[in-house]
Amino acid sequence: MSPLPPDALWAAVALAGLACLGIKLAGHVLPEHWLARPRVARVAALVTVALLAALVAVQTATDGGRLVVDARLPALAVAAVALVLRAPFVVVVVLAAVTAAGLRLLGMP
Template sequence: MTLWIWILIACAISYLTKLAGYLVPAKWMKNQRMSRIAATMTIGLLASLTVVNTFSSGQQLVFDARICALLAAAVALLLRAPFLVVVIAGAAAAALLRLAGWG
């Protein structure tokens, strides 16, 4: 199969999944267990996307300035900094390391 067929299959699956979400009865969504599961899945998805974008470049595992940027943002989060400060801390750490020639 060509790449375009796989892309079209992925699009169809995404659309059908979204459509299935509209068909779920509202009573199910008011259940507290369902709310916890949905929140946990969101956190897990965000964490996995962050790890993939931090440690990979194409098909390769890389260690560059993005790791230090993530660590700087994590430290800012631990210090209870506002979200904008967290983003700026991560961006500044990556920029300084790339300026220094690492990553």
């Protein structure tokens, strides 16, 4: 259950959506030479990686707002090794899914 009342949750979702829309529009409205600066490009690349890493961490190690260790964590490790070995993305996803499914079949939550 969410700690926020449903109205507040939907308000937060709407605000986040408007913020995303504003950022997207800013990318089209700002002069191109501002966005072409090396510092801006570097920050944009790092923010993307940080957001993706945070999403993966939250989806892998939490359940209902609490930390958990279940079959998702070893599956993520297998996916990371496959990526380091430069496996195609589809292979990475299949290996992670098979790992999680196998561990759950063996009784790991």
